[in-house]
Amino acid sequence: MKKMAFAGVLVAASAFATTAWAADCTVTIGVVMELTGPAGEYGQAGSKSVEMAFRDINDAGGINGCKLATDTRDSQSQGNVAVDAATQLVQIRHVPVIIGGIISSVSIPILTSVTAPAKVVQVSPASSSPTLTALGREGKTNGIFFRTITSDALQGTAAAKYAMDQGLKKLAVIHVNNDFGVNMVAEFTKAYKALGGTIVSVTPYNEKQSSYQAEVTAAMAGSPDGLYLVSYPVDGATIARAWISQGGPQKFLLNDGMNSADFIKNVGAKYLNDAYGTSSGTTPTPSTEYFNANYKAFSGLDSGTPAAVQAYDAGAIVGLAVAQAGKPESAAIKDAIRKVVDANGTVIHAGKDEFAKALALIKDGKPIKYEGVIGPVQFDEYGDITGPFRLWRIKDGEIVTVGEMSTADVDAIKKKIGQ
Secondary structure (H helix, E strand, O other): HHHHHHHHHHHHHHHHHOOOOOOOOOEEEEEEEEOOOOOHHHHHHHHHHHHHHHHHHHHHOEEEEEEEEEEEEEOOOOHHHHHHHHHHHOOOOOOOEEEEOOOHHHHHHHHHHHHHHHHHHEOOOOOOOOHHHHHOOOOOOOOOOEEEEHHHHHHHHHHHHHHHHHOEEEEEEEEOOOOOOOOHHHHHHHHHOOOOOOEEEEEEEEEOOOOOHHHHHHHHHOOEEEEEEEOOOHHHHHHHHHHHHHOOOOEEEOOHHHHOOOHHHHHHHOOOOOOOEEOOOOOOOOHHHHHHHHHHHHHOOOOOOOOOHHHHHHHHHHHHHHHHHHHHHHHHHHHHHOOOOOOOOEEOOOHHHHHHHHHHHHOOOOOOEEEEEOOOOOOOOOOOOOEEEEEEEEOOOOEEEEEEOOHHHHHHHHHOOOO
């Protein structure tokens, strides 16, 4: 079998470009995800989602006869490890696209140290830091970065409004001390205070500590009504248990990554019946129904696991963009990404049959509009998408969706409070 890795950079790109598409080739896409470490639950779900999207495209006939495949590397939830993995994928495997990371503290160093300098497309399913938008605005991304999740600049506002609506008007804040945590809290704080909320304390923490008793003690100063916990499931459960054991009020506001069955299990469902959260949401489409019906059988994981839905769409968009590009150049794939979500194109949903339809349209030179598991999206000039946001709570050990906040709703709030 003749095995080919698509090349977006270096000599392999031009060599492949002069070669006809072969019927027995493999197109390799790099995946760097947090398979272990604090964000391991998300990365495991995300990597399986990408594999599922590629399977569906392959079952639909593949890319000009070529099969999509992943070369998946574990970032261990650490930026330096992620950079090493991405460097190997770009310089040795010559991949044209890297899907990942999950958390912003992994995606940002990959972008600044590897993909942007090499002009290799990067698509993150779950990195929501506003820093990524700022890097694009400052011209530091070479236009190669995209993400299938909304920015925390919007989600922080949605969380603030949801907190006030639930009567959480006096909060302590504990947040992971990285780019994601700092930015999420900054955006939340501006909106929450403008809406009339009071923050009694803000306490950062470093990951992977055996105990967070000191941080919890500091956070409880000022007698808050509840805790806004910006964290990941493993550390978050340790912090929540310490909060409860020290007599903290059992009312919680949680970020999207805390939408986790493991978090509930490790804290105890009986302590979390007044726990509320926001996540980057979905506008239900046939793709949503397809994913929810098929993901667990494919992966063994729950379809509601954070990053799962966004990662499927990242994989689907990348795969369709490779077909649209028609050649192994990362620059062509970058341009093709927006073309496969063309507002004027034929609507395409997830799954083998829909992808077969998409591939036929692409072959005929006709536009397509992929409407994925998260709903129809468009990418702005910085690779960002807009809302909506899912509003949820924990009830009797289950995560229950209780509402949705549209991008228009968030924009109206921001206008009202002068942001």
